[in-house]
Amino acid sequence: MRVIETIADFRRERAKITGALGLVPTMGYLHEGHLTLVRRARAENDSVAASIFVNPTQFGPQEDFASYPRDMPRDLAMLQKEGVDLVFAPSVPEMYPSGHDTHIEVGSVTQRLEGARRPGHFKGVATVVAKLFNIVQPTRSYFGQKDAQQVVVIKKLVKDLDIPTEVVVVPTVREPDGLAMSSRNTYLNPQERQAALVLWKALSLAKEMFSSGERDAERFRGVMTSLIQKEPLAKIDYVSIAHPESLTELDRAEYGSLVSLAVRIGRTRLIDNIILGP
Numbered sequence: 001m002r003v004i005e006t007i008a009d010f011r012r013e014r015a016k017i018t019g020a021l022g023l024v025p026t027m028g029y030l031h032e033g034h035l036t037l038v039r040r041a042r043a044e045n046d047s048v049a050a051s052i053f054v055n056p057t058q059f060g061p062q063e064d065f066a067s068y069p070r071d072m073p074r075d076l077a078m079l080q081k082e083g084v085d086l087v088f089a090p091s092v093p094e095m096y097p098s099g100h101d102t103h104i105e106v107g108s109v110t111q112r113l114e115g116a117r118r119p120g121h122f123k124g125v126a127t128v129v130a131k132l133f134n135i136v137q138p139t140r141s142y143f144g145q146k147d148a149q150q151v152v153v154i155k156k157l158v159k160d161l162d163i164p165t166e167v168v169v170v171p172t173v174r175e176p177d178g179l180a181m182s183s184r185n186t187y188l189n190p191q192e193r194q195a196a197l198v199l200w201k202a203l204s205l206a207k208e209m210f211s212s213g214e215r216d217a218e219r220f221r222g223v224m225t226s227l228i229q230k231e232p233l234a235k236i237d238y239v240s241i242a243h244p245e246s247l248t249e250l251d252r253a254e255y256g257s258l259v260s261l262a263v264r265i266g267r268t269r270l271i272d273n274i275i276l277g278p
Contacts, residue, residue, distance in 0.1 A: 001080045003087045007135050010088050014137055017085075019046030023138035023165070025129065028052040029069040030078050033173035033181040037142040038082045040170055049086040049136055050079050056092055057103075058124030069186050088136065095131060103127045106153050106160070112247045113260060114149050114271070117237055122153050129154055133163050141165045146172040146180050148260055148273040152247060172272070178204070180272045187268040195233040196265045199272045202227050202239070206259045210276045217241040217250045220259065228263060237262035237269065244275065 004010045014021070022041030026034050041048045052075055059065035072089065079087055103123050109115075110122035133141065143151050155167050173181045178200035179193075188196055202224040209220060224239050241250050244258045253259075253276055260273035 020139040029183040051088040055128040198231040235264040
């Protein structure tokens with residue numbers, strides 16, 4: 001496994017690779033969710049690259065860029081064990097040198113849900129992902145369903161800008177009790193970790209309601225909100241029943257509808273989602 005820190009060096013190594021290359025973009029502090037992406041990439045490509053880069057442009061002024069968990073030696077050991085061929089681990093100045101002033105905005109799908117509450121977040125995501133696609137030139141790129149809106153944004157980015165990579169979406173990996181795996185889970189103390197299960201309880205309730213024949217989207221939102229509000233440590237940012245591509249809010253839930261939520265547990269903001277139907 002080669003660890004590469006500059007764009008020029010990565011491009012030289014990329015030129016030596018023949019066959020399909022899979023890319024797993026990460027911000028590091030890896031967990032089983034990331035490794036599931038790596039294994040999928042390993043199974044479907046001749047070579048695998050992973051990136052480790054905590055991207056400052058997708059964090060707001062009051063967000064956790066400085067405190068975001070980092071452990072490069074641990075991450076590299078995990079990636080090597082999974083058979084990754086190349087790791088791109090650039091510095092911030094390498095990705096955003098002095099004078100960098102070009103950004104990508106994807107449009108209406110970035111203005112809802114996370115985008116409405118984190119202004120500029122998806123501009124940062126789209127820009128860094130486009131740069132990674134340009135540098136790595138992956139045949140396939142792997143993203144987790146847990147960041148559902150991010151997946152929608154990246155798929156539209158690839159389609160609209162004719163980027164020659166296949167976006168592969170991998171189901172959310174969960175802890176045994178249902179909590180979606182996230183690097184930010186490390187922020188939770190034991191009491192908050194227990195309280196965080198309310199996200200999965202609310203999504204599971206939505207699944208049960210849909211299976212029982214409920215289709216009124218406002219009814220879904222109301223029942224899920226009531227359940228979450230019973231948890232004293234939880235503060236709701238949003239509960240959404242939306243179209244899976246446009247992310248517009250729905251009046252009626254259908255097969256394929258995206259049920260997503262963002263909830264603060266103490267000082268930690270968590271997101272999760274499910275797709276309705278089998």
